[in-house]
Amino acid sequence: MVDDQDLIRAGLRMLCEAQPDIEVVGEARTGSEAVRLADEFVPDVVLMDLRMPGMGGTTATQLILQARPTSRIGVVTTFDDDDHLYPALAAGACGFLTKDAAPKDLLAAVRRAAAGENAYSPQVLRRLIDCAVRSRTSATPLSAALPELSERERDALGCLGLGLTNLEIAARLHIGVTTVKTHVANLMERTGSPNRVHLAILAVRQNLVPEADPHTAD
Numbered sequence: 001m002v003d004d005q006d007l008i009r010a011g012l013r014m015l016c017e018a019q020p021d022i023e024v025v026g027e028a029r030t031g032s033e034a035v036r037l038a039d040e041f042v043p044d045v046v047l048m049d050l051r052m053p054g055m056g057g058t059t060a061t062q063l064i065l066q067a068r069p070t071s072r073i074g075v076v077t078t079f080d081d082d083d084h085l086y087p088a089l090a091a092g093a094c095g096f097l098t099k100d101a102a103p104k105d106l107l108a109a110v111r112r113a114a115a116g117e118n119a120y121s122p123q124v125l126r127r128l129i130d131c132a133v134r135s136r137t138s139a140t141p142l143s144a145a146l147p148e149l150s151e152r153e154r155d156a157l158g159c160l161g162l163g164l165t166n167l168e169i170a171a172r173l174h175i176g177v178t179t180v181k182t183h184v185a186n187l188m189e190r191t192g193s194p195n196r197v198h199l200a201i202l203a204v205r206q207n208l209v210p211e212a213d214p215h216t217a218d
Contacts, residue, residue: 001027002034002057003049003076008099012047012076015103022110031055038064038071045113048093050077050084058084062091072113076106080124089128095119112165118196125163128197130204146206147190156183158210160196161203 001016001024003009009027016022025041028034032055038046046064050057061073074095075088085096095109095118109119120128149157152173159169166184170177184196193199203209 001047002029002031002052002060003047004029004052005049008049012106015106016110019107022107031057031060034060035063035067039067042068044072045110046071046073047076047110048073048088050075050079050088058087058091061088061093065092072116074109074113074119076101080121082127085124085127096124097121108165117166120163120197122163125197125200128200146202149187149190153183153187154208155210156180157187157199157203157206158208160184160187160199161209163200 001009001012003012006029009029013024013027016024025043026037028037030052034046034048034057035055046061048057048061057075057077061075064071064073073093074097075093076097076099077084077088078099080096080098088096094113097106097109097119098121101109101121105121112119152175155173156169159172164172166177166180169180173180184199187193187199188195191199191202193202
């Protein structure tokens with residue numbers, strides 16, 4: 001975990017170490033220290049602050065991922081404006097949460113990052129989707145971007161447009177988490193989407209995001 005404030009790091013450490021499946025292997029106060037410790041400890045997940053003395057979190061994220069592309073770096077910051085969000089994502093961050101996030105949301109973000117998923121707060125995900133939708137050209141018909149899907153795949157895609165986790169989608173659709181993972185993997189392959197954010201954008205563009213709970217599973 002990387003943050004120049006001792007109190008923030010202490011709080012994050014206490015929260016994470018109380019979990020049986022999370023181990024804190026190191027702490028850094030600056031971006032340059034984070035780069036060095038990431039090389040030394042090879043963590044699965046890094047929680048990265050952005051604004052720190054000397055090297056900031058965005059540069060540190062880029063350098064860590066250049067050396068270890070499989071690392072998963074989630075931003076935890078006070079600042080959620082576009083000037084901080086987009087450079088961090090461009091540097092390779094797989095998640096973005098603010099420091100006022102609920103403890104359960106932060107822990108969920110750590111686990112999602114470790115599992116290879118993206119971890120964004122609902123507000124950040126909505127901004128990413130809205131920005132992407134606005135920037136996409138309307139020259140290509142929307143139908144051309146989406147292959148024929150089963151009813152359950154369309155339901156799952158709509159839930160991704162809401163920014164739901166696999167567990168939340170499973171509960172909403174009354175299906176197993178393993179089934180959700182299968183649907184997501186199939187959707188990525190069939191649509192050529194590199195990640196869940198791209199799938200969420202497709203869901204919005206295709207008007208598949210549900211207004212209310214979808215119907216129960218067959």
